[in-house]
Amino acid sequence: MLLALAAATLAPACARVKPYQREHLARRTMVGDRQPGESRFDQHARGSREGADGGTGEAGGGCGCN
Amino acid sequence: MRDATVTLVVLLLAASPESARADGELSVRGAYYKERSTRVAQPMLDARFDVGDDGELRAHLLVDSISSASVAAGAAGTPFDEKRYEAGASYLHRIETLEVGGGARASSEPDYKSAMANLRGSIELGQRNTVLAVNLAGGRDTLNNEGAQSEIVDPIEGKLFTALGSLSLRQILSPVLVGEATYDLAYLDGFQENPYRSVSAGGMLEPERVPDTRLRHALLGGLRAFIPPTRTTLAGSYRFYVDDWGVIGHTPELRVIQEIVPDFDAHIRYRLHHQSAADFYQTTYPSADPAVEPYLTDDVKLSELTTHTVGVKLDVQARLLGIQGQLGEARAEALFEYINQSTYYGNAVAAQIAVTFPFRY
Numbered sequence: 001m002l003l004a005l006a007a008a009t010l011a012p013a014c015a016r017v018k019p020y021q022r023e024h025l026a027r028r029t030m031v032g033d034r035q036p037g038e039s040r041f042d043q044h045a046r047g048s049r050e051g052a053d054g055g056t057g058e059a060g061g062g063c064g065c066n
Numbered sequence: 067m068r069d070a071t072v073t074l075v076v077l078l079l080a081a082s083p084e085s086a087r088a089d090g091e092l093s094v095r096g097a098y099y100k101e102r103s104t105r106v107a108q109p110m111l112d113a114r115f116d117v118g119d120d121g122e123l124r125a126h127l128l129v130d131s132i133s134s135a136s137v138a139a140g141a142a143g144t145p146f147d148e149k150r151y152e153a154g155a156s157y158l159h160r161i162e163t164l165e166v167g168g169g170a171r172a173s174s175e176p177d178y179k180s181a182m183a184n185l186r187g188s189i190e191l192g193q194r195n196t197v198l199a200v201n202l203a204g205g206r207d208t209l210n211n212e213g214a215q216s217e218i219v220d221p222i223e224g225k226l227f228t229a230l231g232s233l234s235l236r237q238i239l240s241p242v243l244v245g246e247a248t249y250d251l252a253y254l255d256g257f258q259e260n261p262y263r264s265v266s267a268g269g270m271l272e273p274e275r276v277p278d279t280r281l282r283h284a285l286l287g288g289l290r291a292f293i294p295p296t297r298t299t300l301a302g303s304y305r306f307y308v309d310d311w312g313v314i315g316h317t318p319e320l321r322v323i324q325e326i327v328p329d330f331d332a333h334i335r336y337r338l339h340h341q342s343a344a345d346f347y348q349t350t351y352p353s354a355d356p357a358v359e360p361y362l363t364d365d366v367k368l369s370e371l372t373t374h375t376v377g378v379k380l381d382v383q384a385r386l387l388g389i390q391g392q393l394g395e396a397r398a399e400a401l402f403e404y405i406n407q408s409t410y411y412g413n414a415v416a417a418q419i420a421v422t423f424p425f426r427y
Contacts (some may be wrong), residue, residue, distance in 0.1 A: 001154045001354070002359070003328065006093075015196055015215065016090055016192060016193055017195055017238045017240065017241050018193070019194075021241040023239075023241075024241060024242050024292040024294060025238060025241065025242070025292075027299070027349075028409065029292070029301075029323045029325075029331065030244060030290055030292055030299060031159055031297070033301065033321065034096075034382075035093060035112065035334060035399075035420065035422070036078075036093075036112050036124070037095040037097075037110050037112045037126070037128075037418075037420060038095070038097075038399075038401065038418060038420070039076075040110075040126070040128075041095075041097040041108060041110075041418065044108075044130075045099050045106070045213060045416060046339075046405075048353040048367075049367065049373070049407065049411060049414075050315070050339055050341065050371070050373065051211035051313045051315070051341055051344065051358045051365075051367040051369075052284070052305075052307035052309075052313060052315030052317065052341050052369060052373075053254060053273075053282065053284065053307070053337070054282055054283075054284025054307060055247045055248055055250055055285065055286035055305040055307070056148065056248070056249035056286075057199070057201055057232040057234050057250065058181050058201070058203075058232075059184065059203040059205060059228065059252070060205070061180070061182075061205070061228060062152070062173050062180040062182060062205065062207070063130070063150055063173060063175065063178060063180065064150075064175060064177055064178030064209055065132070
């Protein structure tokens with residue numbers, strides 16, 4: 001809800017970047033510099049060593065390594 | 067699992083440039099993690115297939131090979147080996163500015179089975195400057211303590227249900243700056259103890275006891291910027307975490323990605339994680355009476371802890387070696403991380419090597 005509100009409030013205030021201005025934004029490093037396998041392993045390793053989890057938009061857990 | 071692997075390999079071998087209709091990508095990755103008493107080796111396959119003009123199918127397979135002498139695993143210092151197998155697939159379909167889809171994953175190890183399914187959707191707004199996404203997931207795990215290395219241990223079986231709701235926002239702020247935010251809400255209901263863990267309480271060793279439910283909130287905000295003159299990408303994020311067991315976590319992370327030459331990037335990263343202890347965490351309890359101490363845990367994941375992670379990654383594309391055409395899009399990466407942990411696990415190292423090949427079919 002907060003994010004939707006933030007989007008509705010901030011989006012019109014942000015400068016609209018035209019498609020032809022997105023050369024740098026299309027770089028792989030600007031879209032995400034981690035492949036799914038790397039993220040999955042990181043989340044798995046941290047989930048078994050830290051009590052905090054989440055913020056990735058993906059479900060963690062799924063193993064008995066607690 | 068083996069059948070699924072064979073099917074995936076056959077599909078990829080059937081891919082031929084002559085009948086090119088769609089693109090895909092296959093990643094082969096090996097991950098390794100080592101600390102004082104635990105080693106994990108995880109080979110994995112990730113595949114992505116274009117389906118028609120508007121669909122995308124992803125699938126993965128992995129094996130977790132764990133060697134540990136962890137006391138918490140019931141082995142009391144005796145090393146044990148265990149393998150976990152995981153497979154997952156997801157599909158996303160684009161309809162104008164909407165993307166909808168779902169997926170599922172399942173994993174199996176001798177004393178733990180897990181299944182999870184999810185539905186996700188996203189919409190692009192404001193001439194695609196804003197992307198709002200939602201992900202809803204539900205899972206069911208079953209576990210037991212059949213790995214206990216003592217015959218006098220009572221058998222334990224448990225079930226755990228997990229529900230996740232996630233909302234994320236990605237906002238283009240300028241031609242070189244993107245902001246992102248994600249809020250995850252997870253609810254767990256069921257057996258959340260480690261069935262092998264014993265806790266010192268009232269002068270005896272008692273099985274771990276934690277609440278049956280746990281409500282977890284995680285809010286992550288981040289900025290990603292590209293600096294054209296130096297060809298540098300900066301990515302910074304901060305995650306705030308809180309749950310109803312009393313754990314509060316702060317996790318800032320900074321990544322610098324420097325283009326050394328075109329098609330060759332070097333990544334440097336630093337991550338700090340600090341968390342408070344769960345309300346009921348203690349290393350020893352004066353009483354084992356549930357009326358006095360309803361919960362018993364000495365799980366260090368629920369203690370106050372700090373973790374520092376520094377890492378380096380090199381990412382190179384085959385084009386750099388003069389390889390042209392589709393194969394020139396192949397890339398390789400190598401990652402090394404050093405993890406300083408304040409807990410008795412000690413410091414750890416992690417490494418990953420991956421090769422990604424594009425293909426047509």
